[in-house]
Structure formats: structure tokens, C-alpha cells
Amino acid sequence: MKAALMGIYTLWLRDITRFLKDKPRIVSSAAQPLLWLFVLGMGLSTAFVRGGGGSPQYLRFIYPGIISMSVLFTSIFSAVSIIWDREFGFLKEVLVAPIPRWSVAIGRALGGSTVAVLQGAIILLFAPIVHVSFSALQLMSAFLVMFMIAFSMTSFGILIATRMQTHEGFQVITNFIILPMFFLSGAMFPTGRSLPAWMRALVHINPLSYGVDALRGTLVGMRGFSIWLDLLIVIGFGAIMLTIGAYYFERTE
Amino acid sequence: MGSKTTIEVNELKKEYNGLAAVRGISFNVARGEVFGFLGPNGAGKTTTISMLCTLLRPTSGHATVNGFDVTRDKLAVRRSIGLVFQDPSLDERLTALENLKFHAMIYGVPKADRGKRIPEVLELVELAGRQNDPVKTFSGGMKRRLELARGLLHRPKVLFLDEPTLGLDPQTRHRIWEYVKQLKIEEGISIFLTTHYMDEAENCDRIAIIDHGHIIAIDTPEELKENIGGEVIMLATKDNKKAAAEIRERFGISAVEVNGDLSLQVADGNHFMPRLIRGLETEITSISLRKPTLEDVFLKMTGRRIRDEKMEGIDQAKTRVRAKRGRSR
Numbered sequence: 001m002k003a004a005l006m007g008i009y010t011l012w013l014r015d016i017t018r019f020l021k022d023k024p025r026i027v028s029s030a031a032q033p034l035l036w037l038f039v040l041g042m043g044l045s046t047a048f049v050r051g052g053g054g055s056p057q058y059l060r061f062i063y064p065g066i067i068s069m070s071v072l073f074t075s076i077f078s079a080v081s082i083i084w085d086r087e088f089g090f091l092k093e094v095l096v097a098p099i100p101r102w103s104v105a106i107g108r109a110l111g112g113s114t115v116a117v118l119q120g121a122i123i124l125l126f127a128p129i130v131h132v133s134f135s136a137l138q139l140m141s142a143f144l145v146m147f148m149i150a151f152s153m154t155s156f157g158i159l160i161a162t163r164m165q166t167h168e169g170f171q172v173i174t175n176f177i178i179l180p181m182f183f184l185s186g187a188m189f190p191t192g193r194s195l196p197a198w199m200r201a202l203v204h205i206n207p208l209s210y211g212v213d214a215l216r217g218t219l220v221g222m223r224g225f226s227i228w229l230d231l232l233i234v235i236g237f238g239a240i241m242l243t244i245g246a247y248y249f250e251r252t253e
Numbered sequence: 254m255g256s257k258t259t260i261e262v263n264e265l266k267k268e269y270n271g272l273a274a275v276r277g278i279s280f281n282v283a284r285g286e287v288f289g290f291l292g293p294n295g296a297g298k299t300t301t302i303s304m305l306c307t308l309l310r311p312t313s314g315h316a317t318v319n320g321f322d323v324t325r326d327k328l329a330v331r332r333s334i335g336l337v338f339q340d341p342s343l344d345e346r347l348t349a350l351e352n353l354k355f356h357a358m359i360y361g362v363p364k365a366d367r368g369k370r371i372p373e374v375l376e377l378v379e380l381a382g383r384q385n386d387p388v389k390t391f392s393g394g395m396k397r398r399l400e401l402a403r404g405l406l407h408r409p410k411v412l413f414l415d416e417p418t419l420g421l422d423p424q425t426r427h428r429i430w431e432y433v434k435q436l437k438i439e440e441g442i443s444i445f446l447t448t449h450y451m452d453e454a455e456n457c458d459r460i461a462i463i464d465h466g467h468i469i470a471i472d473t474p475e476e477l478k479e480n481i482g483g484e485v486i487m488l489a490t491k492d493n494k495k496a497a498a499e500i501r502e503r504f505g506i507s508a509v510e511v512n513g514d515l516s517l518q519v520a521d522g523n524h525f526m527p528r529l530i531r532g533l534e535t536e537i538t539s540i541s542l543r544k545p546t547l548e549d550v551f552l553k554m555t556g557r558r559i560r561d562e563k564m565e566g567i568d569q570a571k572t573r574v575r576a577k578r579g580r581s582r
Contacts, residue, residue, distance in 0.1 A: 002361070003328070003359075003361055006358055006359060006361060007359050009358070010355050010358040010359045011359075013355070013358075014344065014347070014355055017347065017351060018344075018346055018347070021346060021347075022346070085344075088341070088342075088344075088345060089338065089340050089341050089342035089343070090342055090343065090344045091342075092308075092338055092340075092342045093338075093342040093343070093356070093403075094359070095308065096306055096307070096308055096331060096336055097331060097356075097359045097360065098328045098329075098331035098332040098359070098360060098361070099328075099359050100328070253303075253308060253309055253310070
């Protein structure tokens, strides 16, 4: 057990160490969500208000969605870096270490989650510009929710990574998993009855929708589902993904 | 045997989708011994090492390392061994020190001991001065040395080295061997290594020659060379095929063609050579006599050279892949 805990801690620490070393990555990872928020968000908000001038309401609406996006992208990419570890050999060092394989999966999930939360926190700094203000309690809740989304998505990413042999499928993951998940999560537009039925169905089966909803409820007080349903689905999805991912990890030769 | 044995292997087999890579091998490695697995690429060396290190599950058979079963007691085996893989397995974005620190942590080296042991192994492989540099700035030889240091960090009782010198320049190869010898003396650990370099295999206490998943001989290098009998005559003729047939007919010795020369093993070369020259109708263009090498042992036992042209090609390809990987990161 002690070995397992040490394994989890070491793999977590490795992710953090790598993250802090890579300053350019931090900046470039923050750039994309900020573009979405300020360029696309500002642009679209004028379209929603007759006569132009922009709607602060729309920016407030997408703000938690953009934070979720940042968390989602960082989570999946950091989990999928297991494939790079495999290609550059480091995975072997970990697989032959005297620690249970499941502790490797958990360590990676926690490491990736922490990095994703930090990356999301950068977007949180821009709150005043989009006229969002929150109490200390709200901020803490937001961090908690961000961590749950991150953990869930990193676990999902780990499962993907265990099923992929090379990094060549990377583009496929982006186009067929990450982007659809983001678009169908209600991050950029409301998912009420005005949406076509097929789209609403997809939104409802997308676990990220509940994460975005939870974060939006926490930060700007708008919500579609109950917070308990949100948390149950986000955590449940993460737990299932991590269990299956750890199982495949266990069987890696 | 008992506690003197660190590795015991019994009828170990590995099949991949019905194709046998290792076909039931048995051997023991004694404490403090440098044991070499010698064979061409694809002979089953890496598969064997992977099974002993618990990375691959044997199809059948039995093996223990330091008294722990490799299928039932994986974590105990892993704790007691050090490993240097054929391909690099470092985190290139981290520094040498960070790589060692994380390794020490997952191997449960106590914090107090870490502070002493890390400088010690860095010193051994002469990398203390570069400890804070990212590994991606290291040359291939430096990386291998760092991996060696990492493999030793947690004071294993057995060190596994899979082709430890593959793709390295002669100078670095020589140094790696110096470390291995030093380790044997200073740390008293057993070393299990694979190689297809004949000259390196000479450095081992004992060698197992492996080919097509079978062990075809196990002995000290001296005994192996002794056993193939006497000396080796290398012969070049106008028509090697005809000469070989003649030699078989007249002297009952089989000659094997190697790089355009005929090689034959004889008990007493000094006396046999004049007879050979007199007795051969085919015109001889050159002839020489030497002591047998492990290359001759392999040739005698398998009828081929360990590194024919094709193998060299694979080797170079491997080295190129490595160089490319190093750059792309």
C-alpha cells in the first residue's frame, strides 16, 4: 500500500514538474480559450443584441464554458501523453517499477487533473473583464468542480491512451472526440428546447454537459440540471473510465 | 545451489500467437556472476529478459529471480532487480537528477538514503557534472550511462542489461564494460546481459548461446572455445565449393564459408596445415591459423555467423531510429 501511494505521488509530481518547466506550453494553452472568449465570444455577443454593442450576458454565459474547454483540452492532452511515454520508452520504466499498475493510472489521472485545473485557473483570472465576480466560497466551489471535470476527462483520456498504439491517431481524437464533446456540452450556447431533438439528445448523453452546467451554476448562477445530478454524472463517468483504464493498464505487456 | 543462485529458469517458454519465441530454456545464474546471453537478433534474448523482469508472462515453465517467482510475485521481483532496456526509457524533459529522484521514489528508497545514493551512482557513471541538465541534451552514450546509474540506484541484487552497448561508439562501449566489471567487484551483484557482440561476450563469466529460442550451449567463454577443438584454419581458394567438398571427402571435416573464406576447426593446426596444403587439388590463394573465438563457436554450432549482412542492416536501422527519436523530441 505504501508503495502504491508513493507511486501515485511520484507520478503526480512528475506531471507537475513537467508542467512548470514548460512555460511556453502554459502560455499557448491559455491563448486558445482566451481567443474563444474574447474574439469569438465578443463577436457573437453583438449578433445576439439588436443594434450591436455586445451583450455582457452572453459573455457571462460562455465564460464557465470556456474554462471547461481549457480544462477539457488540457486533461485529454495530458492523459494522451501516455502514448508519447510509450514511444519514448519512459512508460517501460514505470511499468517495470515495483508499484501496482492501478497506482500508475491514478497518479497520472491526478497529475493530469492538477495541471488542467491550473490551466483553467488562468482563465479564471480574467473574470473581471467579463463582469463576473464571485465570493471566496464560490471560488473554492469552482476549483472543486473544475477538479472533478478534470479528473473525469483525464480518466477518459487515459482510457483512450491505453487503447491507442501510436500518436498518429491524435488528430482523430481531437476531431472526433474533443471537439464534438466541447460543442455539444452547452459551453457556447444554451441547450434548451429551441435545439433540434437529436442535438439535445447528444447534449444529454455527453458527460461534459453536466460538468459545464455545474461550473456555470457555481460561477454565474445559471443552471439547467440539478447540481447533484451534475456531480453524480461527472464523478461517476470519471470513476468508470479510470477503472476500465486501470484494467487495461494492468494488462499492458 | 540454494542461496548462491540468483536466477533459476526451468523450461521457460513464450509463444506469440502460436509462434514460439523462446522454446523451453533452462539455466541458473549464480550470485556475483556476469552471465551473458549471446545470440543473433530475433533469437529470443529480449523475450527472455522481459519474462525474467515480469514484463512478459511466460506461456509455460517456471522462473525465479532472487527467490521470487516471476509470475506470482512480480512486485518482489521488480524491487530486487535493476534494468537497462535496449531502447532509452528516460524522461527527456526532466534533468538527470529528476529522473534519478523519481526512480528512487517509486522504488521506495528512503529519503535519507536518496541524498547519499544519487550522487554515488552519478559519480560512478561520471555524470555528476551534468546532473542538472535536461536529458534531451545528452548524447546516446550519456543517456545509457544515466540509465545504468538509474538501474543501480535502489541497490538491486541482479542487474539486467539488454544489449547495453548497442549503437554506442567503441569508447563508450568500453566504458560501459568497465562499469560492469567495477559493479561486480564493488557491489557484488549478479549481472544478466544480452549481446550479439562476440568480443563483449568474452567479458562474461559464463555465456549461454541462444539461437531460434533454444539454448545450444552454456559454459565459460574459455570452455566453449576449448570444446570446439583446437584451432581454426582460414582458407581462401580458387573454388571454395569444390575445396569444401574435397576437405569433407578427404579429411572428414566440414568447412564453412565465411565472407569468401573457408573456415575449419582442427585439433592440431600446426601439423594439419601442411597435410591440407598437400592434399588439396583446388588451388589455395591464402591460408592462416588462429585460436578459436566465440564467433567460431557460434559458427560451429549453428553453421552460420552471428552477424551476417542482414543482421548488420537491422542493427543500423535500429541505430537510425534511435538517432531520429533523439532529435524529434
